[in-house]
Amino acid sequence: MSNTSYLYPTEEAGKDFFLSNTKGPVVMLNLLKFKKIADYSNLQDIAPENEISGEEAYEIYVKHTLPFLKDIGSEVLFKGKGGTFLIGPKAQNWDLVLLVRHADKQKFLGFASNKEYLKIAGHRTAALEDSRLLPIIEEQL
Numbered sequence: 001m002s003n004t005s006y007l008y009p010t011e012e013a014g015k016d017f018f019l020s021n022t023k024g025p026v027v028m029l030n031l032l033k034f035k036k037i038a039d040y041s042n043l044q045d046i047a048p049e050n051e052i053s054g055e056e057a058y059e060i061y062v063k064h065t066l067p068f069l070k071d072i073g074s075e076v077l078f079k080g081k082g083g084t085f086l087i088g089p090k091a092q093n094w095d096l097v098l099l100v101r102h103a104d105k106q107k108f109l110g111f112a113s114n115k116e117y118l119k120i121a122g123h124r125t126a127a128l129e130d131s132r133l134l135p136i137i138e139e140q141l
Helices: 011-019 054-071 105-112 115-120 122-127
Strands: 026-034 075-081 096-102 128-137
Touching: 011 105, 026 054, 026 105, 054 075, 054 096, 054 115, 054 122, 054 128, 096 105, 122 128
Parallel strands: none
Antiparallel strands: 026 096, 026 128, 075 096
């Protein structure tokens, strides 16, 4: 992995996505790399009593996030263990791959800015060493 980690969208990327003419369903490709030990150093209000792994912290995040996704009609289409690329940089590997389908861009943006969701989103931050999030728009063959 490179020394640069990506845990949040940049202001520019967020603005581009927000202003895009994206219509209809959006599937988010999540590539996730976990920390060995979750880092709750700036998140004491949600930190577990004992030290846990990044993978365990992400499981807590998912458990609390799924109801928010269900409420807006989104769904996890795929969850699987990652690894190294068959085609791609050998130095990059991912622990988990998720595909999450949202009805449209507005539903996703509403989810991502939901105040109740944001209260538990720190579990994701504590869990991840690095991540990628790629919006995928379906096209007809």
